[in-house]
Every structure is written in structure tokens, then in C-alpha cells.
Amino acid sequence: MLVTLVLNDPPGGRCRLYRAYAAALAAHADAYCTEVVGSLPEQPDIHAPAILIDGTPVHPSDGVILAPEDIGTVIGRSQSDISGLVAKLEDALEKLMQEWS
Secondary structure: OEEEEEEOOOOOHHHHHHHHHHHHHHHHHOOEEEEEEOEEOOEEEEEOOEEEEOOEEOOOOOOOOOOHHHHHHHHHOOOOOOHHHHHHHHHHHHHHHHHHO
16 A cells, blocks of 8 residues: 655644554555655645545545544555554544644
8 A cells, every 4th residue: 555645844733643644554554655745746636734545635524634534434445444454543643632732
């Protein structure tokens, strides 16, 4: 699985969260992660911060911030059991929420 992060420079809060998601995907789903600063020339409608999985943009269900379930929905199209992975993404989210409070 290829995870592409589209990040701002300098990275802010959502960029930190999306990096944490990418780290969890790398550790628990053998994902290969890359980072792009700014935008993707081949997909100019994708703006930072964003995550693409195998070239498919992950859209936030709340319209603002990606939730673990949003990522799970995209990954679930190619993998049957993702509940454990979504739990790891939730752990990453919870850790950052604790840091921010």
C-alpha cells in the first residue's frame, strides 16, 4: 500500500495528525509512505493537508479532519479485515489529542 501525505510548509496540527496516521499504517499495514509539500501536479484539486492511499484521496466524513474510519473506508475496499488497523489509527489520534490538551 502506498500512502502519500500532502503537507503544508510549515506543517501544522492536521499535518502532524496525518503523519501519525502514516506512521501507524507503515507499522501495522506495511505501508510505504511518501510526503509531498504543497500540492500534487497530477491532482491539482488535492490541497494540503491530505492523505492518498494508492492514489485515492481520503475524504474527511466531517468535511474537515480525517478520522480513522475515513482511512479504514478507503483501505477496506482492498482489505477485508481492517478493524485492528483502525484501532491503531484511533490510538494515534488519541495520543495527539492528549498532547494538544
